[in-house]
Amino acid sequence: MGNDFDDLPPAERFSSRVEDYARFRPAYPGGLLSLLGNEVALSPQMTIADVGSGTGLLTEHFLRNGNFVFGIEPNGPMRSAAERLLAGYSRFGSIDGTAESTTLPADSVDGITVAQAFHWFDGPRAVAEFRRILKPGGFIALIWNVRDTAASAFMAEYERIVHAFGSDFARSGKELVSIDRLRELFGPNLREHVLSNFQALDLPGLRGRLLSASYMPLAGQPGHERMLEELDRAFATYQSGGCVRLEYQTRVYLPHSFRSARRE
DSSP, X not given: OOOGGGGSOGGGTTGGGHHHHHHHSOOOOTHHHHHHHHHHOOOTTOEXXXXXXXXXXXXXXXXXXXXXXXXXXXXXXXXXHHHHHTTTOTTEEEEOOOSSOOOOOTTOEEEEEEESOGGGSOHHHHHHHHHHHEEEEEEEEEEEEEEOTTSOHHHXXXXXXXXXXXXXXXXXXXXSOOHHHHHHHHOTTEEEEEEEEEEEEOHHHHXXXXXXXXXXXXXXXXXXXXXXXHHHHHHHHHOBTTBEEEEEEEEEEEEHHHHTOOOO
């Protein structure tokens, strides 16, 4: 089963899903900043470029930490949602830019973060841009919330629904970039860390979470109604206290050798 969203450019794929994305996508675990503190000496004094920042879910973690954060986002509706969410933070800068052309000056940031987005980038061009804007000794963190399909019977059923009703992209594995490919791009000393994460969702939240994915059918598209019927049945079967748990592994990739690589 396919939908028209597989044919859209990456920067446009979420325009019709911004509200669900902002409300129902998982945040990032509290241990993430501690991990970065231990591994790359993250401090509040650092300036961060959050590339592919979307609606600001990760950006806000660093703003709360005291960092100045540039949110780099090419999708207008998503960037506007982030600007609304983060309007109260004086250390937030919103930029209409891409991973391949951030518009930032050379040697201007201490760290680059990419959450749930690197798979949309032109890898070699993005890496070249990262190298240009990153200060010597700066860090890069590539982050994905990955559904833990083996965590429970509900997670297995949720994944079945994704595969049954989602577009070809839902079954392609392209939501992730293999660690071998990341090592080709960033160097062999790339380290992987895994943190536990979850969402507790009521039925409207579960529906919104599913519909936040660019590869699931929207209202009026083939399979939409049947998909929601099966999702509702899964919720009724597995809910406890009016909620189900979506379990994730938050995978964090830190290309340590890239931090000290010489610029050409």
